[in-house]
Amino acid sequence: NAGVTQTPKFRVLKTGQSMTLLCAQDMNHEYMYWYRQDPGMGLRLIHYSVGEGTTAKGEVPDGYNVSRLKKQNFLLGLESAAPSQTSVYFCAGRGPSDTGELFFGEGSRLTVL
Amino acid sequence: GQNIDQPTEMTATEGAIVQINCTYQTSGFNGLFWYQQHAGEAPTFLSYNVLDGLEEKGRFSSFLSRSKGYSYLLLKELQMKDSASYLCAVADSNYQLIWGAGTKLIIKP
Numbered sequence: 001n002a003g004v005t006q007t008p009k010f011r012v013l014k015t016g017q018s019m020t021l022l023c024a025q026d027m028n029h030e031y032m033y034w035y036r037q038d039p040g041m042g043l044r045l046i047h048y049s050v051g052e053g054t055t056a057k058g059e060v061p062d063g064y065n066v067s068r069l070k071k072q073n074f075l076l077g078l079e080s081a082a083p084s085q086t087s088v089y090f091c092a093g094r095g096p097s098d099t100g101e102l103f104f105g106e107g108s109r110l111t112v113l
Numbered sequence: 114g115q116n117i118d119q120p121t122e123m124t125a126t127e128g129a130i131v132q133i134n135c136t137y138q139t140s141g142f143n144g145l146f147w148y149q150q151h152a153g154e155a156p157t158f159l160s161y162n163v164l165d166g167l168e169e170k171g172r173f174s175s176f177l178s179r180s181k182g183y184s185y186l187l188l189k190e191l192q193m194k195d196s197a198s199y200l201c202a203v204a205d206s207n208y209q210l211i212w213g214a215g216t217k218l219i220i221k222p
Contacts, residue, residue: 040214042215090156099161101161102148102156102210103158104155106155107154107155
């Protein structure tokens, strides 16, 4: 049972390049989230999805796009990377328990030069 | 605005007890979460409180006072492996999580 898996784990981009982060889950989560984590700040929500084919903007969506064509996959795209997007990105799925706890992927460390 | 406050860093001794506080101001409240995050790793769920009072889970306990907008995480019998960041998060009226910046806990022998 892999849980929530992110690829790639590390990536270095040049300003203006594009890339896609893939989040795959085998836990049947309806809700999935993309966060970024920066030093001295709390996790900030970029985009989220409440089910296959549906996405919504979070707190910091500018410069990012997402797609949820299949329930098990949630993709985060950077159209034209900027140094301000240097961060650690976490994908998470919301569990079926009453608490609604989140199950996180291992994280993807992105550096934009 | 919405705000979660927790201390940036705390230091404690192996075998001792430490209390990490979290205060919050959010638009609505649908529960408070504590997560543990070791350096370079993903956050993992520790506890959830939606009603006032203390929830105990082994060496870890979490307390909530909704009227005071306050919670704490209590760690007993500290072990070196407890060195980590502890993240407080509140689910607002839309069930979106608002996260604190985290408290880095350093355990000394």
